[in-house]
Amino acid sequence: AYPYSSLQVLSFALTVVSTALAIIACSLRMYSRSLTRSFGIDDWMICTATLFTINQCWSSSLVIHYEYIGVHAADIPVHDEAKALLYSWLAVVFYTPILSLVKTSILGFLLRLGGKQRRGVRIAIYTLITLNTLQIIAVLAVTIFQCTPVNLVWSTPSSAREGLRCINPGVLVLSVASWNILTDILVVALPYRIFFDIKTNKRMRNALIGVFMLGIVVTVFSIVRLYYMYRIFFTVSPDPTYSLGYILSAIESNLAIIASSIPALWPLARLWFPCMDSKLGINHHY
Template identity: 35%
Template sequence: MVETLQPTALGLIILWPSLATVTVALRVYTRISMRQFFLDDYTIVVAWSFAIGQAVMVYLYSLKSWQGYHYYDIPDLSVEDRMQASKYDLANQLLYNPILALVKASIIFFLWRLEDKRKVIRWSLTSFFILNLGLAIATFLADLCQCTPVAYYWNHYGADEYDAEGNVAEKAGTCIQQVNFFLITAGLSVLTDILIMIIPAAMVWKLKLKRSKKIAVWAVMSLGWVVAVIGAVRIALYYYRFQPENIDRSYSVAYTISGAEVNIAIIASSGPALKAFTKKYIPNLLDTSRGNMSYSTRGYAHGRALELSGYSSQKATDNFVSQPGRSTDDQYGTGILKTSSYDVDTSSQEAIVPNRSTRTPSERSEFEFFGLKSIR
């Protein structure tokens, strides 16, 4: 019986986009049910649709090129089969970087909605957005044009001239150092994953919260650290895959890690947005931390005002705390009682001012996920 890893590879190719589909469906359902759909949601839906397309391309590539089989078990493939497999492979490459760029753009849009007014934060978000966009365009074009002419990437099997021993005698085109290109772009992807984790850390670190709480808030806002780890593993796997001594490259499932990376990125970026879903349908899931997410009594709101601002209790009570009453949030299952909404001036750490804009229920649920009304 022929030994093969292909069923495992195909299972992994299907698994990760399936999980991402469930996650995005819950996110979209929650947003639509609350009649709120933001730019970060639109962006992640586009990223998800590209990820589905990538999964289809990798699946077809696996079948056409006999991935998962030992090289000596693969039958002689026709030129047409090799060309078709290369087209699927190129399509996979062209989709990979844009998906990650869209996920990072979605995270930036979400962080913008946290309304941190410090110039360093706003400039950091804007600079990272430009960097992310520039890298997405540059890597896409470089990927597309890695061979000259472009079609040489897949038609070299039929266009090149071979000698009697089967060696290439004359090439019909040229290509860049593809392995180096893959490793460099993978490294840049991990670098941007790390950069996007620094911004949320800066946003929460000056808040007057316990260090453990700050770390917890940062961990949720920066779930991209999971993607950074996977990206680093991908670099190691691809480095080994393309080593000259690795002659049995087809007998592996390592090539499926790109699909895992992009879909886990989509899942991780949806974490904060799914808070509204858990509040509506699984209200007891986060009971242990509910005290940090609800402003249910006058005394508690007063205490939070003291904790964040250091103001005297009388001044905080007189100026900033309204009488609690049942909020319209209850129809969304958030269980938040009506109080004033506070904005934290993190630049001075000396004031809490009422939020003059009325937030929608879904916006409140995201901010209260972090135990805050907003970051100013």
Template identity: 25%
Template structure:
């Protein structure tokens, strides 16, 4: 028996919303498992952020479960269909439970991102640290009224899911407050996506690796876009065909929830992908060196020319060919202040540029990411 036959209110936008939520949920859950593995087996960094992320994952999963129950009972379908098959009570009950857990998941996810960035930043930039604390506190404080408004839209409370007493409910205050909180959530997402890029740019690492990580960590801007759309879609709660319109709200809400969890998990699981990136960089560097030798007509396997000793022919080899590539280990840890960073950078400038060195190092903390730098310069 199909779901349409077993649940006659199932249909409309609901099935597509649920399939997208399952796909994003599987990706986010995989990342969360990898984060736990990294924390237990690789390093000790980011414990607080991991616990907050697991809590956000739990709230998001509960949102998805009750959202699926809502879809089975009519979420995303037209209100006339729901009333015809007698599922209006179940639709209202599961939908408002979904909204409640959604209002828990959204701020918790943003607090988890802020906590990770605070640990990542350490004491390196006090302004960034204070701004991240402000983002976390703001999202918590502003969402407390949002949680309460869900249950105080009707008098008495159980009229919220009673089809016969919907006239006793006033959803306008909740919807208007959602506009305000949604705007703050979108701004928070954009800021939390830009901050890690700002942290990565000063690092002396391979440019392609730097921009690749910046792009992946900056994907949080898509969560901000989703926050804007779902805030706009909250107006459907006041429409006549609210069940069909709320399908759009649910769709963009789950996109925002899962994207926050996915993008925040990229830096912590990076140690697992670092070996593959190192191989790619070494392979790319080898191909670049081969192309250089080809362009100058130089081949290490080719025998020497019979030219006289004093001959300065530029082809074998050219006078200013580059020295071997230099590798530099970059370690970013959680306990770092500005003086240590400055001292480490000064030491790195005075050290032999042909020897591997740690630019940022902490004896008491494990790095969240280690990356190889490849420089192409001339001999001193």
């Protein structure tokens, strides 16, 4: 019988539920935009990121199954790792563009909110958009073609690739994760400068900043993921599969989609909770 464990079931559940919440957040965002007829490229980027995270969900779930994630190493039977390696590679490929798409979407949204008004902020936004775009292209290419020939990725475990034409996967993962955290911090810092220039009351300004600061949660989670990725690739564990470390990538990308969609739900929130206007001191229509 397949050696299921409660931790593996939890891994499946967290992966699927977080993805479902990301889909709901994206759907609500699009509905909110339909109310104001203000669809923008930032919305389509979130939709694209959501499509990637859906694919990451099923591929990660198959990795959990075939790699026996959440199962004690002593309970894992002899098995062919080829399927686990293939789906693991696919999961990483699907994961790679998500955070950059989300950050580019946030930057586009900030431009719509007033990021074009100050030259310094505008340059910072366009610079970060360019860097994120280049990252998607470069990292996706490196991830897909990390071995030559490519099939070595799913036919040879990373521990057995010494001497082969392959990039060290641990170095690749940690490098990309570190860069993502750096750009996360830069993107999270931008709303402060923009919203202080918006002519509105203090409560409204603080509410806007507070909503955008949800990105800090994603950044903290990214740091936690970086730590676990380091442990996975560069430390020796007697029970490496009995951990939730693997699913952090899926949760991270889904949290990013959710957090980035919340600011766009403002029209929907005002429709559902009319009392918000008076509480925030809004006396006119936006």
